[in-house]
Amino acid sequence: MDVVATRVFDAPADQVWQAWSKAEYVHRWWGPDGFTAPIAEMDVREGGTSRVSMRSPEGHEFYxxxxxxxxxxxxxxxFTMDFADSSWQPRSPAELGLPADIPVPVPHVVTFARAGAKTELTVTESGYTSPQTAEMSRLGLEQCLDKMAIALSAKEH
Structure with a gap:
């Protein structure tokens, strides 16, 4: 079962690419509403691994x-997304108090399509076995993309 979200941003592909690859952007959009992203160590290259975290309003941090x-x-x-502890050691979703049926890892494909001066972004997450968990992920992804739209429209880049 796949989770797919598509969004058209009023920004050129280069800027939308930076939103995925530059820490100063990822800090602004990673995590659902109310969450912050204290860590965004980006290593966007084939074979590279980025490290990101999100902190809930209650102070719980997910790596x-x-x-x-x-x-x-x-x-x-x-890319594949894996869950980790604060030392960046792999952990299962269940060990972190998340639904046990989240795929391990979660395969992602992100595509950027030029649409004039705008960019159509499509994010596909694969491997879900439960409609409830897929829907939870879709809602979180949509909230991340809402935050990305705000980051891309901000005057200070």
Whole structure:
């Protein structure tokens, strides 16, 4: 079962690419509403691994690694997302109090398509086995993309 979210941003592909690849952007959009992203160590290259975290309003921190298998700047990202502890050691979702049926890892494909001066971004997450968990992920992803739209429209880039 896949989770797919598509959004058209009023920004060129280069800027939308930076939103995925530059820490100063990722800090502003990673995590659902109310969450912050205190860590965004970006290593966006084939074979590279980015380290990102999100902190809930209650102060709970979740750590993820994004390991890239395909990187075509301004066109496509393919990576797997894994959960980790604060030392960046792999952990299962269940060990972190998350639904046990979240895929391990979560495969992602992100595509960037030029639409004039705008960019259509599509994010696909694969491997879900439960409609409830897929829906939870979709809602979180949509909230991240809402925050990305705000970051991309901000005057100070």
């Amino acid at each position: 993820n690694t994004w390991t890239y298998s395909r990187v075509i700047p301004r066109e496509r990202l393919e």
